[in-house]
Amino acid sequence: KCRTMACFTATYGVAGIVTSALSMYINSQISTLEKQFNFSSSVSGILMSCNELGYLSTTLIMSYFTRRVHLPRAMAFFTFLYGLSGLFCTVAFFGTRDQIPSPPKEADGFGSGSSTPILFTQTCVNTTMPSNTSCGDNTNRAKAPFEISETWRTLAIAILAVGMILQGVAKSPRHPFIGTYVDDNVPKTKTPLYLGIITGLSIFGPALAFGIGGMFSSMYVTLEETNISPRDPRWLGAWWLGFLLFGGLGLVFAIPLLFFPRRLRKQERPVAVTEKKHGNKKRLMKCLFDFKDFLKSMFRLVFNPVYACVVLGTCMNLTVVSGIMSFMAKYIETQFTVTAKDANLSLGAINVLSASFGSIFGGYLTSRFKLSPVACLKMMIGCILISTSLLCAGFFVGCSQPVIHTGFDTNNSSLSPCVRDCNCDDGNFFPVCGEDGRNYFSPCHAGCLSIDKGVFSNCSCLTSAGVSTAKGGLCEPDCNMLYVFLGFTFLGAFTATLTIMPGFVVSVRSVKEVDKPLAIGLSAFAGTLLGNTNLRGLIDTTCLLWKTTCTSVGACTLYDIELFRFRYHALSLGLRIITVAFYSVALIIAVCSKKTVFQPHLDEISIKQATDLEKIVELDGAEIALIINDPAIRETDLK
Known part of the structure; x- marks a missing residue:
C-alpha cells in the first residue's frame, strides 16, 4: 500500500494538475467563446465569476467539516465533480453544432454544404454579399461571423455558467482539505515543502491548459479542413475539446485518491x-x-490582527494574479496582434511555469531554512516589492495602436477614388492585411474585387506598385516587444508566487490549532472574494468597435490597446501597493507586540x-x- 506523504503528494499532484487545468482552460478560450456566442468581456467576466460564486458559497462550509470527513475520499469525490463539470460545458457546443457553418473551402469563401455564410465578406462589387444579411430595410450593423439563435445563445451561456459553478463547488475544499491533511501528517517544518510541491504541481495545470488551449485554438471548431488561417476573422477554434479532455481525465484521476487512509502511518511524528x-x-x-x-x-x-492583515494582503495579491491571468491571453492577443494559439502557448510555456517554480522554490526556502513567521513576513514584503517594480515595466512594454484605413483620403474628408463606387458597409468590420503592409477596415475598403481560397485579390487601394492582394486579419505589427513583456512577466510572477508558502506558514502559525482548518478556508475565501470581476468592466471601457446582431451588442472587435495597457497595469499596481501595506502592518504588529503572536505547535x-x-x-x-x-x-x- 502507498501510505506515505510522498506518494499522496505525487497522486494528488497529478489530480491537481488536471483540475487546475480545467479551471484555467476557459481563460484560454475567451476570444473564441466571445466570437462564437457573440458576448462581451463583461459576460466573460460573469462566467468566470460563476466559478467564484460556487466557490464562495461552499468553501467556509467545507472548512467547517474538514475534521469530520475522510479527507482523501472527499477529495476524490470533488475531483470527480470537477470532471463532470468539464463534460457538462461541452453541451454548449453539441447543442449549437448544427448552427455553426462549415469552414470555407471553395473560391467564394463560403462553406460547401452550408446555406449560412461563415462571415459577410463584402468585396467592392458585393459579389459575395448574401441577399439576406440585413436585419431589415436600410439597416447597417456590424456583422457577426454567424448568428446562433437567441434561445441557444442564452442557453449556451447558462450551460457554461452552471459548469463554472460546479467547478467552483468542486475546488472549494481544496485548500482546507489539502492544507489540513498535509499539516496533520508531517512535521510542521516539512509542511511548506510538501504544500509547495502540491501547489507548484497544480500551477502546472494552467500551463497545460494554455498549451493545450493553444493547440485546440489552431483546430477549426468543427474539426473540418479549411483554407483560412487562425489569423482570419472568420476563424473559430475547437474550444470544446479542452473541456472534454480535462473533464474525462478528472473522472479517471479521482479514483486513486479513494485508496488513501484517513491518516498516514507516520511514526516519527x-x-x-x-x-x-x-x-x-x-x-x-x-x-x-x-x-x-x-x-x-x-x-x-x-x-486576530496578524492573521487578518496577512489574509487581506494575500487577497489583494491574488486579485492581481487572478485578474491578470484571467484575461492575459486576451491581453496578449490584442496588445501584440498574435493568434489565440500563440498567446496561449506563450502563457503556458513561460509565464504560468514561472508561477509553478516560484511556489515550489518558496516552499523549499521556507522549509530548508526553517523560516520563522517573522522571517516569512520579511520575505513576503521583499518579494512583492520586487514583483511590483517588474510590473511597472508593463506600462512601457507594448505595441502602438494599429492604423486601420477606411478608404478616406489623407484629410478624412472624402472617399478615395478606389472605393468611391464600392458602396462599402461601414458596419462590417472585417480587417484585412494588404501586401503593402497596411490594415484595411474590410476587403471592400481595400477595393478588393474577388476572393480565392481565403485570399482577396484585385485590391485597387493598395499603395505599393505591383501588389493587389490581401489576407484576412490585421498585419503583424513592426513591434518586437512581446518577448520583452513575457520576460518581465516571468520574473514578476516568479517573485510574487515565492510568497505563497511563507504566507501559509504565517496564517496557520498565527492562529490556534483548533482554528487551523477554518483559518485555511477563510484565507482562501477572502482571496477569491474579489476574483477577476474587477477587470471585466474595465476591459470593455477600452473597446473602440462592438460587434452586434439584430437583437444585441456582442463581442468587441477592436480595442484601444494603449488605453487597455495603461488601465490593465494601473489597477494591478494599485492593488500591489495595498498588498505591501497590509504585510507591513502585520510585520510591525508581530515585532512590536508584547504578547506572543505566533502559536507554539506540538511538534516544536x-x-x-x-x-x-x-x-x-x-x-x-x-x-x-x-x-x-x-x-x-x-x-x-x-x-
Whole structure:
C-alpha cells in the first residue's frame, strides 16, 4: 500500500494538475467563446465569476467539516465533480453544432454544404454579399461571423455558467482539505515543502491548459479542413475539446485518491490529539463544534490582527494574479496582434511555469531554512516589492495602436477614388492585411474585387506598385516587444508566487490549532472574494468597435490597446501597493507586540516538555485530551 506523504503528494499532484487545468482552460478560450456566442468581456467576466460564486458559497462550509470527513475520499469525490463539470460545458457546443457553418473551402469563401455564410465578406462589387444579411430595410450593423439563435445563445451561456459553478463547488475544499491533511501528517517544518510541491504541481495545470488551449485554438471548431488561417476573422477554434479532455481525465484521476487512509502511518511524528470520551482514549478527536463554536472561531480569526492583515494582503495579491491571468491571453492577443494559439502557448510555456517554480522554490526556502513567521513576513514584503517594480515595466512594454484605413483620403474628408463606387458597409468590420503592409477596415475598403481560397485579390487601394492582394486579419505589427513583456512577466510572477508558502506558514502559525482548518478556508475565501470581476468592466471601457446582431451588442472587435495597457497595469499596481501595506502592518504588529503572536505547535515542543504535557479541554461537553508522546498510544491504534 502507498501510505506515505510522498506518494499522496505525487497522486494528488497529478489530480491537481488536471483540475487546475480545467479551471484555467476557459481563460484560454475567451476570444473564441466571445466570437462564437457573440458576448462581451463583461459576460466573460460573469462566467468566470460563476466559478467564484460556487466557490464562495461552499468553501467556509467545507472548512467547517474538514475534521469530520475522510479527507482523501472527499477529495476524490470533488475531483470527480470537477470532471463532470468539464463534460457538462461541452453541451454548449453539441447543442449549437448544427448552427455553426462549415469552414470555407471553395473560391467564394463560403462553406460547401452550408446555406449560412461563415462571415459577410463584402468585396467592392458585393459579389459575395448574401441577399439576406440585413436585419431589415436600410439597416447597417456590424456583422457577426454567424448568428446562433437567441434561445441557444442564452442557453449556451447558462450551460457554461452552471459548469463554472460546479467547478467552483468542486475546488472549494481544496485548500482546507489539502492544507489540513498535509499539516496533520508531517512535521510542521516539512509542511511548506510538501504544500509547495502540491501547489507548484497544480500551477502546472494552467500551463497545460494554455498549451493545450493553444493547440485546440489552431483546430477549426468543427474539426473540418479549411483554407483560412487562425489569423482570419472568420476563424473559430475547437474550444470544446479542452473541456472534454480535462473533464474525462478528472473522472479517471479521482479514483486513486479513494485508496488513501484517513491518516498516514507516520511514526516519527507524535500523536497530537486524541479523544477521551466515555473512557475511550483510542478514538480520534472529532470536531463537535456547534454553530456557537463556529461563530467563536470566526470571531477569533477576524479579530486576530496578524492573521487578518496577512489574509487581506494575500487577497489583494491574488486579485492581481487572478485578474491578470484571467484575461492575459486576451491581453496578449490584442496588445501584440498574435493568434489565440500563440498567446496561449506563450502563457503556458513561460509565464504560468514561472508561477509553478516560484511556489515550489518558496516552499523549499521556507522549509530548508526553517523560516520563522517573522522571517516569512520579511520575505513576503521583499518579494512583492520586487514583483511590483517588474510590473511597472508593463506600462512601457507594448505595441502602438494599429492604423486601420477606411478608404478616406489623407484629410478624412472624402472617399478615395478606389472605393468611391464600392458602396462599402461601414458596419462590417472585417480587417484585412494588404501586401503593402497596411490594415484595411474590410476587403471592400481595400477595393478588393474577388476572393480565392481565403485570399482577396484585385485590391485597387493598395499603395505599393505591383501588389493587389490581401489576407484576412490585421498585419503583424513592426513591434518586437512581446518577448520583452513575457520576460518581465516571468520574473514578476516568479517573485510574487515565492510568497505563497511563507504566507501559509504565517496564517496557520498565527492562529490556534483548533482554528487551523477554518483559518485555511477563510484565507482562501477572502482571496477569491474579489476574483477577476474587477477587470471585466474595465476591459470593455477600452473597446473602440462592438460587434452586434439584430437583437444585441456582442463581442468587441477592436480595442484601444494603449488605453487597455495603461488601465490593465494601473489597477494591478494599485492593488500591489495595498498588498505591501497590509504585510507591513502585520510585520510591525508581530515585532512590536508584547504578547506572543505566533502559536507554539506540538511538534516544536521538546521531548522533555512533551513528556509531562497533558491538557484537558472542554469542547461542547466532550473531554478532549491532548497527550504528547504517550508510549501507550500509537497512531496506528487510533484509526
